[in-house]
């Protein structure tokens with residue numbers, strides 16, 4: 668079911684990736700990430716997990732930064748592969764499961780992922796696997812959102828509804844994550860996800876710490892750092908969007 672969801676989402680997703688790559692957002696994203704990884708001496712190997720249509724390979728690759736993008740969904744990898752050829756970037760993409768990769772131990776200087784972890788059936792298994800394939804002192808950069816917590820927690824529901832009103836007053840169309848009536852596919856997907864009712868990023872911080880990572884930075888709303896204030900609201904992005912930077916300090 669989760670895979671079918673991403674196959675169906677591929678066409679739209681790929682169009683949005685192309686649009687984002689050709690907008691000012693690409694520069695903001697690249698600046699933010701390159702600033703977080705500037706401590707590493709290049710050349711470096713980067714793994715983008717759940718690469719989708721290849722946004723991170725497109726914006727992060729250079730002569731000294733080789734990016735491998737992996738994704739479970741073949742159609743996403745086809746789209747990513749086409750874009751990598753079109754824009755001639757120093758990347759490779761492969762079909763592979765985030766939780767069970769075929770890479771050797773200590774392969775990467777950086778693992779990065781955006782909007783992936785929330786959809787994994789067993790994120791602890793994934794974090795163990797990522798510890799294995801990351802080099803010692805390598806960096807893990809996670810961008811994700813608490814898309815569904817307002818369905819499970821009254822306080823979050825209040826915050827969600829308040830933000831919703833503010834955004835609708837601005838004339839913005841709000842994406843109602845997990846809404847049974849208006850987003851039935853997303854509602855069904857939500858019910859299947861392991862992380863739907865977990866408090867994040869706290870859940871990730873606790874587990875990553877137990878799994879050999881040192882937490883270097885947590886931002887509860889990275890969009891407000893990357894873009895001007897209210898940019899997120901104007902886009903109708905209502906869910907809290909967080910960033911975690913962690914360093915692998917020991918192998919498991």
Ligand SMILES: C[S@@+](CC[C@H](N)C(=O)[O-])C[C@H]1O[C@@H](n2cnc3c(N)ncnc32)[C@H](O)[C@@H]1O
Pocket residue numbers: 673684716717718719720721722737738739740743763764765766780781782783786787
């Ligand atoms: C919301 S998209 C994010 C894509 C990309 N990171 C971006 O931000 O543009 C989530 C992606 O995760 C992929 N995915 C879902 N489960 C996966 C798994 N177990 N292993 C690898 N990729 C997975 C989906 O196919 C989809 O392309």
